[in-house]
Amino acid sequence: MPIADAAVLRWTNQSDPNAAAPGDADRLHSLNLDQRVVSVVSFEGEWSRIRFGAEEFRVRKDCLMPIGSVAFEVGDSVNAAGRSCTIRDAIWHFKDAEPNFYLEAGGKRLSKRFKVDDLDPV
Missing domain, CATH: 2.30.30.40 (SH3 Domains)
Structure with missing residues (x-):
């Protein structure tokens, strides 16, 4: 949300x-x-x-x-790269002046960081 x-x-x-x-x-x-x-x-x-x-x-x-x-907060459900995920962390990237989102899917933490354009709300 x-x-x-x-x-x-x-x-x-x-x-x-x-x-x-x-x-x-x-x-x-x-x-x-x-x-x-x-x-x-x-x-x-x-x-x-x-x-x-x-x-x-x-x-x-x-x-x-x-x-x-910002478009999402920790705990939101999103789709990323064809997977249903939950946002587990949101860290500000000062150089890019935007949040980086870290996800989990099926109880496993995804190591890649995602930007808002990589995510779709569920």
């Missing part, structure tokens, strides 16, 4: 834990989500509520680089 408000999450193991809401910093550190394309769900005071697949977090706005809308 298209994401109307997408952003690139800038969160590394060196990020200030106070830049995430209480309880979210440890989960962000453990998942290593730096440079991931996330959906911005809402704004709650100083926090931006973001979603990456089934996970939701609250981070400060300065942890995000807005990128506008």
